Amino acid sequence: MKRLFVLCSMFTVLAFAGGDLALAGPEKNPLKPRVPKAERGKAKKMKPPYGSTKKAPADVVAEGKKIFEGKGTCVNCHGKKGDGNGPAGKVLTPGPRNFTNCKFHKKRKDGELFWIIKNGSPGTGMVSMVPATITEAEAWKVLAYERSFCSKWHK
Numbered sequence: 001m002k003r004l005f006v007l008c009s010m011f012t013v014l015a016f017a018g019g020d021l022a023l024a025g026p027e028k029n030p031l032k033p034r035v036p037k038a039e040r041g042k043a044k045k046m047k048p049p050y051g052s053t054k055k056a057p058a059d060v061v062a063e064g065k066k067i068f069e070g071k072g073t074c075v076n077c078h079g080k081k082g083d084g085n086g087p088a089g090k091v092l093t094p095g096p097r098n099f100t101n102c103k104f105h106k107k108r109k110d111g112e113l114f115w116i117i118k119n120g121s122p123g124t125g126m127v128s129m130v131p132a133t134i135t136e137a138e139a140w141k142v143l144a145y146e147r148s149f150c151s152k153w154h155k
């Protein structure tokens with residue numbers, strides 16, 4: 001009886017682990033908006049101090065890269081290539097955003113992405129980054145860098 005119990009518990013643990021592994025990694029509906037409806041209108045109107053990520057100066061993008069790979073810790077989940085394959089991102093469900101997807105960038109205003117960096121995406125591993133990890137000014141810079149993973153963005 002005791003052995004049966006042990007076997008059953010092992011099976012349960014394996015079943016859970018298997019389920020989690022199957023779910024971890026892929027992002028969920030990247031084209032669907034993330035800012036809650038009540039905040040979205042206001043969020044869309046927010047603009048970077050340098051005008052627009054489309055026109056971000058090269059030095060701002062370079063500073064954004066430093067923040068992404070450094071104090072911002074974004075790289076841990078979003079990955080060095082921005083494709084969502086960072087080591088910590090692999091265990092998250094839903095998975096981190098893949099910033100190499102230009103379709104995703106087209107769907108989002110700068111202000112919406114800034115809102116998520118600041119407040120997090122409710123119910124996901126994307127937690128609020130401002131002010132705990134970075135400042136608002138740094139959030140706008142790191143956003144300029146994230147846009148650059150879509151090779152057409154800054155052209």
Ligand code: HEC
Binds near residue numbers: 035089125
């Ligand atoms: C602990 C892991 C983790 C870290 C660290 C992290 N992210 Fe995320 N990020 C996620 C996940 C997971 C999602 C997907 C959330 C969702 O599907 O709603 C996401 C989504 C996003 C999005 C997309 C929002 C949208 O509208 O779809 C942006 C932008 C973003 N992250 C920026 C950042 C920046 C900038 C940093 C660093 C300052 C950062 N993230 C750090 C896990 C992380």
